[in-house]
Amino acid sequence: MPAVTADTLALPRIAALPETGTTWRPVARVVTAHRQLEGEGFVVRRPFPGADLALADPFLLLDHMGAVEYAPGEAKGTPWHPHRGFETVTYMIDGAFEHQDTTGGGGLITDGATQWMTAGAGLQHIETPPEQLVVRGGLFHGVQLWVNLPAAQKWVPPRYQDIEAHDVALLASDDGASLIRVIAGELDWHAGPGVTYTPITYLHATVAPGSRLRLRWPPAFNALVYVLAGRGHAGVEDRPLDEGQLAVFGAGDAIVLRATVAQPLAARRGWEVLVLGGLPIREQVARYGPFVMNTREEIIQAVQDFQAGRMGTVPVARMPHRTSADEPAQPPDR
Ligand code: MN
Numbered sequence: 001m002p003a004v005t006a007d008t009l010a011l012p013r014i015a016a017l018p019e020t021g022t023t024w025r026p027v028a029r030v031v032t033a034h035r036q037l038e039g040e041g042f043v044v045r046r047p048f049p050g051a052d053l054a055l056a057d058p059f060l061l062l063d064h065m066g067a068v069e070y071a072p073g074e075a076k077g078t079p080w081h082p083h084r085g086f087e088t089v090t091y092m093i094d095g096a097f098e099h100q101d102t103t104g105g106g107g108l109i110t111d112g113a114t115q116w117m118t119a120g121a122g123l124q125h126i127e128t129p130p131e132q133l134v135v136r137g138g139l140f141h142g143v144q145l146w147v148n149l150p151a152a153q154k155w156v157p158p159r160y161q162d163i164e165a166h167d168v169a170l171l172a173s174d175d176g177a178s179l180i181r182v183i184a185g186e187l188d189w190h191a192g193p194g195v196t197y198t199p200i201t202y203l204h205a206t207v208a209p210g211s212r213l214r215l216r217w218p219p220a221f222n223a224l225v226y227v228l229a230g231r232g233h234a235g236v237e238d239r240p241l242d243e244g245q246l247a248v249f250g251a252g253d254a255i256v257l258r259a260t261v262a263q264p265l266a267a268r269r270g271w272e273v274l275v276l277g278g279l280p281i282r283e284q285v286a287r288y289g290p291f292v293m294n295t296r297e298e299i300i301q302a303v304q305d306f307q308a309g310r311m312g313t314v315p316v317a318r319m320p321h322r323t324s325a326d327e328p329a330q331p332p333d334r
Contacts, residue, residue, distance in 0.1 A: 001094070001266070001268070001269060002093045002094065002112065002141075002204070002206065002269075002272065003093065003094050003111035003112040003165065004111075004112035004165050004168060004170075004181060005179065005206075005269065006170050006179055008172040008173070008176055008177060008178065008179050008208075009172070009176050011170050011171055011172040011179070012171055012172065012190065013171065013172045013173065013174055013176055014171055014172070014173060014174055014180070014187060014188040014190075014215070014216075015174065015188055015216075016174040016214070017174075017214050017216060017254055022253065022254045023251075023252040023253050023254065024235065024236045024252055024254055024255070024256055025217065025223055025235065025249035025250055025251060025252030025253075025254065025255050026235055026236070026237065026249065026250045026252070027234050027235040027237060027239045027247050027248070027249060027250070028248045028249060028250040029247075029248045030234070030239055030241060030245055030246070030247050030248075031047050031048065031050060031055075031245065031246045031248065032047075032244060032245050032246075033045035033046055033047040033064060033226075033244045033245070033246065034046055034050070036063075038063065038078065039076060039077055039078030039079065039127070040076040040077060040078065040079060041076050042065065042075075042076045042077070043068075044063040044064060044065050045063070045064040045244050046061065046062065046063055046064070047062055047064075047226055047244075047245070047246035048060075048061065048062055048246065049061055053285060053287075054280075055248060056222070056224060056248075057148070057222065057278075057280040057281055057282065058147060058148045058198045058200065058278040058279060058280055058281045059145060059146065059147055059148070059200075059224070059276060059278060060086060060146035060147070060148050060285075060287070060292055061144075061145070061146040062143065062144070062145050062146075062226060062246075062274075062276075063143065063144045064143050064226070064228065064244070065140065065141065065142045065143065065144070066094075066095070066139075066140045066141035066142065067093075067094065067139065067140070067141035067228075067229065067266060068139075068140050068141070069137070069138070069139055069140075070129075070133065070137040070138055070139075070140055071137045072134075072135060072136055072137040073134065073135075073137070074134075074137060075129035075133045075134045075137070075138075075140060076128075076129070077097070077098075077126065077127050077128025077129055078126060078127045078128065079126065080124050080125070080126045080314050081124060081125070081126075081290055082122060082123065082124045082290055082291070082302075082306045082311045082312075083117075083119035083122065083123065083124075083125070083290045083291070084119055084120070084121065084122035084154070084290070084291045084292075084293070084302045084305075084311070085119065085120075085122075085148075085149060085154045085291055085292040085293045085298075085302070086119060086146050086147060086148050086149050086154075086292045087116065087117060087118045087119065087146070087147040087148075087149065087196070087197070088116075088117045088119065088144055088145070088146055088147075089114060089115070089116050089117075089144065089145040089146075089147060089183075089184075089194070089202070090109055090114065090115045090117075090127070090142060090143075090144045091113075091114045091142060091143050091144075091145070091183060091204070092109045092110055092111060092112065092113055092114075092141070092142040093112065093141040093142055093143070093204070093228065093272075094111060094139045094140070094141040094142075095110070095111070095129075095133065095138060095139050095140040095141060095142065096108055096109065096110040096111070096129065096130050096133060096140075097109045097110075097127055097128070097129060097130075097140075097142060098127070098128050098129065098130045099115060099117075099125060099126070099127050099128075100125065100126050100315070101117075101123050101124065101125035101126075101158070101312070102123050102124045102125070102311070102312025102313060102314060102315070103123050103158050103312065104315075105117075105158070105160050107162060108130060109142075109162075110165075111165055112164075112165030112168065112181075113162070113163060113164050113165050114161075114163040114168075114183055114194065115160065115161070115162055115163070116160065116161035116162075116163065116184075116194055116195075116196075117158070117159075117160055118149075118156060118158060118159040118160075118197070119158060120149065120153070120154065120155060120156035120157055120158050120159065121154075121155045121156065121157060121158065122158075122302070122305065122306075122310075122311040122312070123158045123311060123312045124306075124311055124312045124314060141228075143228070143274065145202070145276070146292070147196065147197075147198055147200060147278070148198065148281055148285070148292060149197055149198065150197070150198065150281050150283060151283055151294050153197050154293060154294070154298075156197070161193075161194060161195060163183065163193045163194060167193040168181045168182065168183055168192060168193065169181070169182035169190050169191065169192045169193070170182075171187065171188070171190055173205075173207075173208075173211065173212075173213050173214070174214065175211060175212075177208035177211040178205060178206060178207045178208045178211050178213050178259075178270060179205065179206045179270070180203055180204075180205045180213075181203065181204040181205070182201075182202075182203055183202040183203065183204065184196055184200055184201065184202040185199065185200050185201030185202055185277075186201060187201060187203060187215065187216075188216060198278055198279060198281060199221075199278060199279045200221075200276070200277065200278035200279070201217075201218070201221065201275070201276070201277045201278070202274070202275075202276055203215075203274065203275040203276075204228075204272070204273070204274055204275075205257075205272075205273050205274075205275060206269050206270040206271070206272055207232060207257055207258075207259035207270045207271040207273065208259060208269075208270045209259050209260065209261050209262070209263050209270055209271070210259060210260075210261040211258070211259055211270075212256060212257065212258045212259075213256070213257045213258075213259075214254060214255075214256050215254060215255050215256075215257075215275065216253065216254050217249075217252070217253060217254055217255050217277060218253075218277065219251070219252070219253045220279055221277035221278055221279055222248075222249075222277055222278060222280060223248075223249035223255050223275070223276075223277045224246060224247070224248055224249070224274075224275070224276045224277065225241065225246070225247045225249070225255070225257060225273050225274070225275050225276075226245075226246045226247075226273065226274045226276070227241055227242060227243050227244065227245050227246075227271070227272070227273050228243070228272040228273065228274060229243050229264070229266040229267040229271075229272040230242075230243060230259065230260070230263045230264060230266065230267025230270065230271035230272055231243065231259075231260045231263065231264070231267070231271065232257055232258055232259040232260050232271040232273070233257070233258045233260070234247040234249075234255075234256075234257055235247070235249065235255070235256060236256060238258065241257075243264075243266075243267075255275070257271075257273065257275075259271035286298060286299050287299070288302075288303070291303070291306075
């Protein structure tokens with residue numbers, strides 16, 4: 001159950017959509033996330049990328065971590081690894097993830113907080129559960145989203161935004177039943193705290209059992225809905241959408257979701273969904289593991305820069321994890 005909750009009756013409500021003149025986006029396809037082993041051996045569910053790389057543009061990757069109740073000694077993170085050419089957005093729904101990087105940045109992302117890291121020209125970082133979670137075990141539930149940068153901004157200096165749980169804009173649906181957390185971008189003229197190079201909207205909604213959530217959506221944005229927990233239906237055609245599934249919407253200016261009345265225990269407050277949209281960049285994408293550039297030559301340069309130590313130096317007083325000397329010559333994905 002998400003750490004950030006609220007009394008929806010006390011929140012500002014988004015405006016109801018007009019009966020006429022609204023073009024509901026159809027569900028173009030439903031994708032079931034595949035399971036993938038990441039970092040030092042934690043399982044993620046990854047709805048994209050899949051076969052069609054352009055499907056999520058401007059988003060590159062979504063990793064759903066947990067929800068998992070770790071036993072003592074079980075929690076794992078990533079070794080030090082580089083990134084270049086895009087932004088990683090880590091949203092911790094429950095639990096905590098610690099972070100450190102080669103520019104001196106770092107901190108704890110915990111219970112509803114988001115860390116927005118613009119890798120830009122490049123750095124190395126490590127993402128790991130805090131020692132207390134490793135020792136004692138506990139609940140861990142989060143997502144990491146990769147947002148692409150257009151060619152003109154791939155070389156910007158690395159930047160961080162630490163978005164605390166209380167910074168997130170909280171709204172209620174038009175019927176007052178469902179909770180909407182605006183992490184980045186805008187919904188119905190309410191802005192979230194995340195600042196992006198590429199215009200996007202990033203929401204986490206808890207749709208009350210049996211309720212509908214109707215959202216006005218910018219026609220120029222794509223529209224993706226990923227289910228964190230629970231079950232419901234997407235679109236006016238009522239396509240079933242369960243935990244671990246992604247709905248990709250077609251063209252239009254609004255989306256509708258409906259939560260099933262009966263929900264599993266993990267979704268007892270409602271159907272937990274991420275709603276994502278952004279302005280497609282529509283540029284050639286060359287990607288190799290943790291580097292996302294426009295051309296093959298830029299990827300070769302990124303690998304050479306990493307191997308030559310031009311993407312930062314792992315600090316001596318680093319976290320008690322593997323050192324860069326243990327790293328494979330080919331960097332891992334995350
Ligand atoms: Mn990473």
